[in-house]
Amino acid sequence: MTSIGFIGLGHMGAPMAHNLVKKGQNVFVFDLNQKAIDHLVQEGAKAVSSLKELSQSVDVIMTMLPTGRDVEAVYAGTDGILRHAKPATLLIDSSTVSVDDARALHQLANKAGMRMIDAPVSGGVAAATAATLTFMVGGDESDFAYAKPILSLMGKAVIHAGPIGNGQAAKVCNNMILGISMIAVSEAFMLGSKLGLDPKKLFEISSQSSGQCWSMTTYCPVSGILPNVPANNDYQPGFTAAMMLKDLRISQMAAQSVGAATPLGAEATALYTLFNNLGHRDLDFSAIIKMIEGALPI
Numbered sequence: 224m225t226s227i228g229f230i231g232l233g234h235m236g237a238p239m240a241h242n243l244v245k246k247g248q249n250v251f252v253f254d255l256n257q258k259a260i261d262h263l264v265q266e267g268a269k270a271v272s273s274l275k276e277l278s279q280s281v282d283v284i285m286t287m288l289p290t291g292r293d294v295e296a297v298y299a300g301t302d303g304i305l306r307h308a309k310p311a312t313l314l315i316d317s318s319t320v321s322v323d324d325a326r327a328l329h330q331l332a333n334k335a336g337m338r339m340i341d342a343p344v345s346g347g348v349a350a351a352t353a354a355t356l357t358f359m360v361g362g363d364e365s366d367f368a369y370a371k372p373i374l375s376l377m378g379k380a381v382i383h384a385g386p387i388g389n390g391q392a393a394k395v396c397n398n399m400i401l402g403i404s405m406i407a408v409s410e411a412f413m414l415g416s417k418l419g420l421d422p423k424k425l426f427e428i429s430s431q432s433s434g435q436c437w438s439m440t441t442y443c444p445v446s447g448i449l450p451n452v453p454a455n456n457d458y459q460p461g462f463t464a465a466m467m468l469k470d471l472r473i474s475q476m477a478a479q480s481v482g483a484a485t486p487l488g489a490e491a492t493a494l495y496t497l498f499n500n501l502g503h504r505d506l507d508f509s510a511i512i513k514m515i516e517g518a519l520p521i
C-alpha cells in the first residue's frame with residue numbers, strides 16, 4: 224500500500240488526513256503543533272519526530288500549509304523533505320499559493336529528483352470533513368493519474384487543470400469570486416435589513432433567484448439562517464480573514480503579471496485589508512458583514 228505523509232494539520236489538513244486514515248491508508252503526520260499530531264494519532268495515524276523521518280517513511284507527501292513561504296520552508300529548509308525523501312516521491316501541495324510559487328516549488332522538487340503537483344482545494348472545512356472537496360490539479364498527466372485515487376478519498380471532484388501551476392491559477396480565480404461574492408451577499412443582506420426585510424425571507428427568495436451563490440446558500444454570513452456556519456459561532460473560522468486576504472493579494476499580483484483588469488477583485492482586496500487592519504484577521508472571512516453593517520466590534 225502507498226504510504227502517505229501529511230504535513231499541516233490545521234482547519235483543513237486535520238479533517239483531510241482524518242479521511243485518509245478512516246479509509247484505511249497508511250498515514251504519517253507532522254505539524255508544528257503537537258496537539259494536532261496527537262489528535263490524528265488517536266485516530267490511527269502514525270506520528271514522526273521530524274520531517275526527515277516522515278520523508279524517509281512514505282511514497283507520497285501532502286502539504287496543507289498557510290502560505291507559499293511555509294511550503295518552501297518544509298520543502299527546502301535545513302531539515303526539509305527535498306533532502307530526505309526517497310527518489311521520485313510524489314509531492315502534492317494542496318495549500319493555496321501563487322502560481323509563480325507553485326512553479327518555483329516544482330523546479331526545486333524536480334532538481335532534487337522528486338515529482339510534484341499543485342492540488343489546491345475548494346469547499347472549506349465542512350467539505351474537508353465530509354470528503355467532498357474539489358481538487359484542482361496542475362502537473363504532468365502521469366502524476367495526476369497517480370494522485371487521483373488518493374485525492375478522491377478526500378474529495379468529490381478531482382480535476383486536471385493543465386500543467387504545473389494551473390491548479391493554483393484555477394484556485395486564485397475561484398477565490399477572487401468567493402471574496403467578491405461574500406462582500407456582495409453581505410451588502411445585500413445589510414440593505415435588505417435596512418429596508419425592513421426579514422433576512423430569512425430574503426434568503427428564501429434570493430436562494431431561489433438569480434442572486435443565488437455559494438457565499439449565500441452554503442456559507443451565509445448572517446447568523447440564524449444556515450446550520451453549522453461560522454456566523455452561528457461568533458465567526459470562529461472556518462477560513463480566516465487573513466487567509467482570504469492572502470488569496471486576494473495573490474489574485475491581484477497574478478492580474479498585474481498578465482495585465483488583467485480586475486476592479487472588483489481590487490476592491491475586495493482593499494475591503495479585506497481594512498477588515499484585517501481593524502484587528503479581525505483571525506475571524507472567519509464571512510465576518511466582513513459586520514464591518515459592512517457598521518457593527519464592529521463583534
Ligand code: NAD
Nearest residue numbers: 231232233234235236254255288289318319347348461462
Ligand atoms: P491553518 O492555519 O488552520 O493550518 C495550517 C497548519 O499548518 C497549522 O496546523 C500549522 O501549525 C501548520 N504549519 C505551519 N507551518 C508549518 C511547518 N513549517 N511545518 C509543519 N506544520 C506547519 O490553515 P488552514 O485553514 O487549514 O489552511 C491551509 C491552506 O489551505 C491555506 O493555504 C489556505 O489558504 C487553504 N484553504 C483553506 C480553506 C479553509 O476553509 N480554511 C479552504 C480552502 C483552502
